Amino acid sequence: MKNSYSTRELAEMLSVNESTVKRWADSGYIECAKTRGGHRKFPVRSVLKFIHENQMSVPSLSLAEFDKKDEQAHLSAGFVDILVPRLKEAALQGDSHEVLRLMRTGVVSQPDIILLYTQLLFPALVEIGAGWESGELGVDSEHLATQAIKSALFRFQSELYVKEPNGLMAIVTCYEGEIHDIAITCVASYLTSEGWKVYHLGPDIPTEDLVAFIQIRKPDLVAVSADIIENERSFVLDVNNKIVAAAKKVGAITIVGGCDLPVRFKGRLKCDHLSDDISDIKIVHEKIVNEKVPVSK
Template identity: 35%
Template structure:
């Protein structure tokens, strides 16, 4: 997707400063820009975000430019990240999963996490809506079973790989057992629950899907968890 370009006016409005201040930052080299053939300054959203990170700019109350002010017709990934446009981010994830490129899908989730979108937000606001859409498209006959399976396996690979990059809290000693009972083969939801617990200091035992009830009970008796997630 084409990267959005912001005008000096749009950046100034977003950061609540005068245009002359933006131009001064640019001339000093603090804020990168692109010069058009006509000599106008244009800014990539990612460069504005990098500027805010470098100088600890408060992003809690920014005036974000309207989509109409962007040079790109489409909502860019940069814009969606900055504004936390979860509908757009989830649609991008939906498309990436259906393409079946596991590394690209992981890199996309890692990009979200690196841009201050928390692990619960990634799951609740990006992953789950995307798979609700996949389920509806499959029910409507717009997606084949093979496409649904490809998307699910692609997402699972990315979710598992992302877990290695999540900052985890120290263990507090509590144990959780997570899994799906027999006849339940959908794994993404329970995997996300397991990962959230693990990231928050729980020792987790993940039992997977389609587990007989008796076997689940055996696991509970063996591990004596403080929490059981089914």
Template identity: 25%
Template sequence: MQNTLSPKELARAIGVSESSLKRWVDEGTVNAIRTFGGHRRIPRNDALAFVRQQGYPLLRPDLLGLAEAEAGAEAGGAIDGVFHAALQEGRAAEAQRLVIQRFVAGDSVARLVDEVMAPAMRALGELWQYDQAGIYIEHRAVDICTQILDRLRALLPDPAPEAPVAVGGAHATDPYTLPSLMAATVIAAEGWRTLNLGAFVPPGVLTRAVVDQQARLAWLALGAVEGRRGVDNEVETTLTALAQAGEPPILVAGGPACHCSGHRPPEPARFAESMPELAGLVRGLPV
């Protein structure tokens, strides 16, 4: 599949005239490149970003390589319950289609993670208490969500060469991979370059990655930490390690234990109590 579209192809995809598309390209409304012959070519992911930002209905998703975004009954409404059922029953293609439909329609990655994927995973994570089958159901759901997040990442525009870098992972005794991957995807959607180190990341390893990547931001997923004291200890330990990085990055911690009303993290770290809050925090950082 080609990685670029002609103005004619994008015009057909959203039901506007080719002349309008060419004008928008020339005005800079649509990001495009020029071939050696002077022809306008629109990177596929930039075309999708334009469709999402402007709210155009995608009449021909196949032209953007989005067969799973064909219009369906769920595309215009709530999908949380339908997604939960698809995830629990292992219907991976349906689960991915539901999320990609909403992404194409304009929902942010942060909202999709926070309001659709995370609640479903929390509910599935309780099943093991009632039936051992809940363990494999949860693990299968993690795999499906990982595939969906990878697909979302593949649909994002490439970050600018000068884009800042964020590095992160779960703390040293945390076995959960999905929260950190969710955070990485949300940050990438804000135009940052990201390096997700996954689970079991000692503070020294995080610091080494920060130094090597010259990261401006570090995230810490705290999915297996209980209580304020546990959170504060993990954050303080990480801050101490990051202080060895020369110019330490901003540290953002998130996870269930961070949802403590009125509780402030050890300075200079910050808490992100939701994925939209993480996105907003990243969006507000100087780059």
């Protein structure tokens, strides 16, 4: 699996001369390492950072993966959905390397990572879930696929370009009893890449512990994921009287997300935002960054 590109590969990818790439590297515009033989090597992370900083659209890396003209056109236009069947298949084989490779391919065509997750990762997960629900896939296959995706996601995040720290802090977690933590992991990766300090508490966090953590850390944002809610009444009481109350005391914004939550809990939850779409985290992020002057805590 590729972790870095040679000068020639990068030049082809960016449609420039090799000498241009060398000049950029020597002037420090793009980070590079040198092999023992003195050749420049550009780590994937540096390439993504460079593309991001210069707002470049670079589909050629993705295109190299595909032979057919219509597939190439699709990827050049930023539609990564064409990769979904391959990603699903790789996940079902438990092949996290291939899942990671496809995510890397995807991010070059679709550098907006929330869109990448929404268009590439989630459809594959939904199809896997549907296969499990219909009995076509066993629990073993579903678990294997989930592990492959989680492992790839974890490694993918460590390669993402991270902006300068913005002085803001977020706590992200799943409501107690909830173990579906992929959505909140994607939320965490987005906020981290936007320069937030993120505390990701993972799945199934007892409400009392979350409240204590909020009181100690004093975040700017608390994001909670809740899909499977066994007792709706307790959930409403926990969110309103404990989580939102604790967050308000420290001046934090709250967002609670999960499948159909805005319909199921309309008007019943006192959180600032109720969502069934992780794209909403971008809106909340923009709002906080624009309205809130971070204070040192």
